[in-house]
Amino acid sequence: MSTVLSATTVRTIIDLTAVRKTYATGAIAVEALRGIDVRIAEGEYVAIIGPSGSGKSTLMHILGCLDVPTEGRYELAGRDVSDLAEAELAHIRNREIGFVFQQFNLLPDLTALRNVALPLVYAGVGAAEREQRALRALDRVGLSDRAQHRPGELSGGQQQRVAVARALVTEPSMILADEPTGNLDSVASADVLALFRELHDAGRTIVLITHENDIAAQADRVITILDGEIKSGTSRSGEVT
Amino acid sequence: MNWLETLRTAADAVRSHRLRSLLTMLGIVIGISSVVLTVGLGLGAQDKVRSQIDALGSNLLIVSPGSSTGSSGVRGGFGSASSLTLADADAIADSTVAPDVAQVAPTTSASSALAAGTTNWTSRIVGTTTTWPQVRARTLTSGRFFTAAELASGANVVVLGPDTANELFSRGNPVGQTITADGTTLTVIGVLAESGATSTTSSEDDLAVVPITTAQRLSGATSTALASLYVEARSAGSLSAAYQEVNAALLTSHDSTSSSPDFSIATQDALLSTANSTNKTMTILLAGIAAISLLVGGIGVMNIMLVSVTERVREIGLRKALGATPSAIRRQFLIEASLLGVSGGVIGAVIGVVGAVILPSVINQPVSISAPAILAALGVALGLGVGFGVYPASRAARLTPIDALRSE
Known part of the structure; x- marks a missing residue:
């Protein structure tokens, strides 16, 4: 895998510079992130690993534009997003990021097809095109025959694949997966991880957040976070960033 | 997200909680149907009085012995004078x-x-x-x-x-x-x-x-x-x-x-307005009660919408993560509340009209069906939905996606 490339040839998707995040809970200020520098290029498959309380979730929130850093700079796909208002962040999330959550987070009353099409609704895409693109995304994860099923009628692994299809449907800059196998048995986990590998091979940028080493090992590069700081960031080729 | 799509989302939400939506609407249903009925009863009574007074004759003056002296009643008994x-x-x-x-x-x-x-x-x-x-x-x-x-x-x-x-x-x-x-x-x-x-x-x-x-x-x-x-x-x-x-x-x-x-002269108009003033008082009283029940109904909508927001925190968080702006979320909940209000209003108006048709044969009182009253009632129902939906909707819009997604 040629993951280490110069920035001139491959676009940088994520560029975090000296990012700090402080939570004020009452009188005590908790420093969740204490100066994080991360650079992820287009097409990379990166795992961010750390125990609970390491700041891993906070980092995921900032990477996913669900929250903004207290200090520092975050450039996503070439745009500075460290200081945007909520509505603008919503648009960024919609266009640039495909989320995959541990809890799947599918809406139980909607069919798989309508769940997948949901981000397109907020992107302002017309109904006919939405359906077409959602079907294509479902086909991509091998579930086009389950389009009219509701989440309750699908297995956990299938639900997570629907969630992946939903993450793909807007053609985002990156897929941000937060413990995507946390609620799945080993077979379904392997299934979902294989899907990520497949997507990566097709050129997708994938950021996987996990606390399990063997899951993280699936990625090309593992970034370890501990106590709000990056302890190591390796690529498969062994280079430390 | 366009309005039609929002409406569809809201309709889905209302449909998927059928019993709760129905109970929420109940207050508005009762309020609107009682408004339609009380206004109908009041107008019916006025029509009845008018036809009775018209039946006395036309261009009529009625001279009675004794004098009405306004505040102190009739001077000299009716018949004693x-x-x-x-x-x-x-x-x-x-x-x-x-x-x-x-x-x-x-x-x-x-x-x-x-x-x-x-x-x-x-x-x-x-x-x-x-x-x-x-x-x-x-x-x-x-x-x-x-x-x-x-x-x-x-x-x-x-x-x-x-x-x-x-x-x-x-x-x-x-x-x-x-x-x-x-x-x-x-x-x-x-x-x-x-x-x-x-x-x-x-x-x-x-x-x-x-x-x-x-x-x-x-x-x-x-x-x-x-x-x-x-x-x-x-x-x-x-x-x-x-x-x-x-x-x-x-x-x-x-x-x-x-x-x-030592006499008093009444015209038909005077008789009519005297008779109607009592009717009017009754109508206002009943309409007031109906208005209170509408208010209670509106508060019921707000209550359920607040519960609904709390219950659907994850859904809101997810929608936000997928790109819903705060205003899109606000609109979704506002439309949902309006939909509850309007549906309640329509059901209430139908019940009111059916009641107006059935009631005269039960209580021997004419009940008029007043189109302006029904339209006004529907407008009020919509207004209630919107008015009492604003607060829950903006609460939903203010939720941060992280907090919303985190709740389990």
Whole structure:
């Protein structure tokens, strides 16, 4: 895998510079992130690993534009997003990021097809095109025959694949997966991880957040976070960033 | 996200919680249906009163003895004062004194036991003159009214009201038969048609009309005290002129002053507004209660929407993560609340209309279906949904996606 490339040839998707995040809970200020520098290029498959309380979730929130850093700079796909208002962040999330959550987070009353099409609704895409693109995304994860099923009628692994299809449907800059196998048995986990590998091979940028080493090992590069700081960031080729 | 899509999302949410949506709407349903019904009842009662008063005759002035003095009630008892006499009637009927008066019908009134064979019936004996049918806009279904000669001679003839005729002569034609009243035998010469009043039990249909001379003999009265004087003006336009003339004529003949007359003159409009003022009070009272129930219904919508926001925190978080802006979320919940309001309003309006159709046969009260009231009620229902949806909607919009997604 040629993951280490110069920035001139491959676009940088994520560029975090000296990012700090402080939570004020009452009188005590908790420093969740204490100066994080991360650079992820287009097409990379990166795992961010750390125990609970390491700041891993906070980092995921900032990477996913669900929250903004207290200090520092975050450039996503070439745009500075460290200081945007909520509505603008919503648009960024919609266009640039495909989320995959541990809890799947599918809406139980909607069919798989309508769940997948949901981000397109907020992107302002017309109904006919939405359906077409959602079907294509479902086909991509091998579930086009389950389009009219509701989440309750699908297995956990299938639900997570629907969630992946939903993450793909807007053609985002990156897929941000937060413990995507946390609620799945080993077979379904392997299934979902294989899907990520497949997507990566097709050129997708994938950021996987996990606390399990063997899951993280699936990625090309593992970034370890501990106590709000990056302890190591390796690529498969062994280079430390 | 466009409005149609938002509407579809809201409709899905309302549909997927059917029971809860129905219970939420209940307050608004009850409120709107009771508004439609109370307004209908009020309007129905007004129509009824109007038709009853119209049935008295047209362009009518009603002169009563005693004076109404506004705040302190009626001075001199109605009937105890004997301030109106036949002389007054003659004076008013004089075209030089009162050129705008077309006709005058003086009446006496007394309750009396009537008997036809073995059938007894207590009714009202009205003594009057030959002008009565025309002034009171009454017609006869059979027979004839008494003549001037019969009036002059005090003939023992009687014209029965339709209800009285039915009570005394359950079968056969009463005309030509006899009844006794206070020991005097009277020959029935005619039967009145029903008055135009909508009420089926109007006293205007249960009476026995005799010449006023006969009535005085029956009651043994020595004076010619009248119960009322019905005065018909020449036209609707000359009604107020006639009022002035009658007033002036009576003041002169009674030698009383305009500040303390011993009679009172009512127009149909005055009677109508008096009757309607009580109706209006009732309608306002009932509408007030209905409005309170609407308010409670609106608060119910807000309550359920707040619960719904709390319950759907994850959904809101997810939608936000997928790119829903705060305003898209606000719109979604606002439309959901409006949808509840409008659906409740429509159901309430339908129940109200159905009630307005069924109720008259149950409580014997007319109920009008008022289109403006229904439209206003629907508008209020929509307003309630929007108004009470704003706070829950903005609470939903303010949720941060992290907090929303984190809750489990």
